[in-house]
Amino acid sequence: MTDAEWAEVRVAMPVPAWLLKRGGRPEAFCHREMLDAVRYLVDNGVKWTALPVDFPYWRAVYDFFRRWRSCDYARELYERLRRTTRERAGRKAEPSAGIIDSQSVDASETVGEDSRGYDGGKSRDGRKRHILTDTEGLLLEVTVTTADVEPPRVR
Template structure:
């Protein structure tokens, strides 16, 4: 029985060679009972519908098999590598440089924990009055992420950004100096001076590769002049807000159900993999 979360033939044509390229080769004594496409259909079903692994439909592979593959691919970094390659392909599709960008937007989203989530991944965010985790995204002008990261909810936006960029510091180290600096657009919850000091401790030359910029926030007078009131989308910043809302299409991401922060990040990666594959196939 086909489900709305299942991969189409054109989407599988994109993913199949990438999985063959990324997955480590193994010596097999007999062919597997389930194909990689069927395994992915099971993973994407759980992602979209937010059910327990045990509640996967019976016409999909057994939940223990689906979860075993998901756990292996997460631990081996397959999901991160898959997201990186697909992101490069989707940028090439719209005539952008596959790896480098001139504008990157970073933001965080506080998400409530459920009873399933572990207490070790829980923190109270006073700014959002949310007891749970924070999801950190660094996206391009298409709204698709270069980096994803999850932290406790009580960690500040600055500390979360530093953790995310430190984890991906090789990206900035490998950036050629003859390419214009990457402008990192932030909202007013971040403090560029503090970020600069802390990031220089990790990579002293990083400010030759990037620069921080706070997004312009319209004042009350500017709103009155333009005849607007209440919430007004900020130029460029609305892109990352849209990326945060895209994750709500996956019911498993409406709240945090994961016991570890690594699991929470893996589910974010899967969400964007699914969105980008759909965009590529279209």
């Protein structure tokens, strides 16, 4: 993450409880290093234990990731960044309209029958990704369903 990107992300980060005097202890690693490590894992698709030595110890990064996932901090961070981006563009923080689309994707043989469906229109046996964005193209919601689910029709 560049210094400019970190400057944007840093102001939108959730404040740790120990800084608000609500208990807990200071963390051993900088949040920037942790976010960089998680981004590296997602980008390269490596195992946790294969994290390069340039990053904090893999177990510390994994614990950070699990804590953020359980508290839904990643969504909170993204929503704060999305609101800031919209306000900079001269728009209201929350959108009044959205755009929805879906895409059917073939499922591998290892995907269970309970999470697969058949999309007759696309002749696909698998799953469907439903994506909702605002009119600026910023992501609002992603849902994965069986491929036989149809998106709601709006008139």
